[in-house]
Amino acid sequence: xxxxxxxxxxxxxxxxxxxxxxxxxxxxxxxxxxxxxxxxxxxxxxxxxxxxxxxxxxxxxxxxxxxxxxxxxxxxxxxxxxxxxxxxxxxxxxxxxxxxxxxxxxxxxxxxxxxxxxxxxxxxxxxxxxxxxxxxxxxxxxxxxxxxxxxxxxxxxxxxxxxxxxxxxxxxxxxxxxxxxxxxxxxxxxxxxxxxx
Numbered sequence: 776x777x778x779x780x781x782x783x784x785x786x787x788x789x790x791x792x793x794x795x796x797x798x799x800x801x802x803x804x805x806x807x808x809x810x811x812x813x814x815x816x817x818x819x820x821x822x823x824x825x826x827x828x829x830x831x832x833x834x835x836x837x838x839x840x841x842x843x844x845x846x847x848x849x850x851x852x853x854x855x856x857x858x859x860x861x862x863x864x865x866x867x868x869x870x871x872x873x874x875x876x877x878x879x880x881x882x883x884x885x886x887x888x889x890x891x892x893x894x895x896x897x898x899x900x901x902x903x904x905x906x907x908x909x910x911x912x913x914x915x916x917x918x919x920x921x922x923x924x925x926x927x928x929x930x931x932x933x934x935x936x937x938x939x940x941x942x943x944x945x946x947x948x949x950x951x952x953x954x955x956x957x958x959x960x961x962x963x964x965x966x967x968x969x970x971x972x
Contacts, residue, residue, distance in 0.1 A: 781846035781902035784868040786825070788896065789813060792837030813840050828905075846902030861943050866920055868897040869913050880948045 791809060794802045810827060817825055823844065830841045850859045866872060899908045920943065929935070937944050 778850055780849070782849045782865050782899055782908065783826075783843045783846045783902045784864050784899045785841050785843050785897050786868075787842040788830075788832065789840040789842075790832070790837060791829075791840050792832075792835075795838050810840065817842065843900070861916065861920060865899050865908070866916060866943060867945060868899050869908065869916075870896060870898040871910050871913050872917055873897075875917070 794805055794809065796802075797805065806829075810829075813827055817827070826843045826845065828841045828843060830839050831837070832839045844864070847864075849865060850861060852859055899913075900906060901908060926947075927935070935944075
């Protein structure tokens with residue numbers, strides 16, 4: 776299923792449990808206002824389409840507004856070579872796989888966060904049903920990914936440019952600081968690469 780069904784992932788969770796503590800008519804009136812305000816805030820913050828969903832927090836069962844990315848195919852093909860590549864966010868946003876990495880590499884200081892950041896987590900879901908992608912599917916994804924991963928040892932001053940749509944990438948824990956710069960480009964014209972080949 777993880778090869779054939781569209782996938783979506785949660786990117787943020789906004790605690791809204793206070794609405795449940797209000798008198799019924801007040802909470803009922805406030806819920807669409809909170810939804811609309813969060814929609815507007817997201818439009819100003821992110822430059823991609825998202826979906827807001829009322830959910831219950833797995834942390835404490837309280838009401839949350841969960842932000843999910845729009846559905847995407849799980850495997851993309853390179854427009855020139857046709858080679859398949861996993862949709863990288865599926866691997867990095869899966870709660871199960873993140874917890875497994877923490878067993879090996881530690882939590883990289885994330886356990887020290889406080890407030891809403893402690894329950895602001897991501898996960899991956901089937902777009903058609905909203906159900907989480909099964910652990911067995913995630914284990915398969917992780918095995919395939921690690922079997923073909925190519926480690927690149929970087930040194931101070933190195934820079935890497937990657938096309939997020941064609942290359943799944945990640946990093947291992949390290950000491951020191953990094954500069955993480957992101958920019959968006961239009962899709963390249965791969966027909967030019969074909970002429971040069």
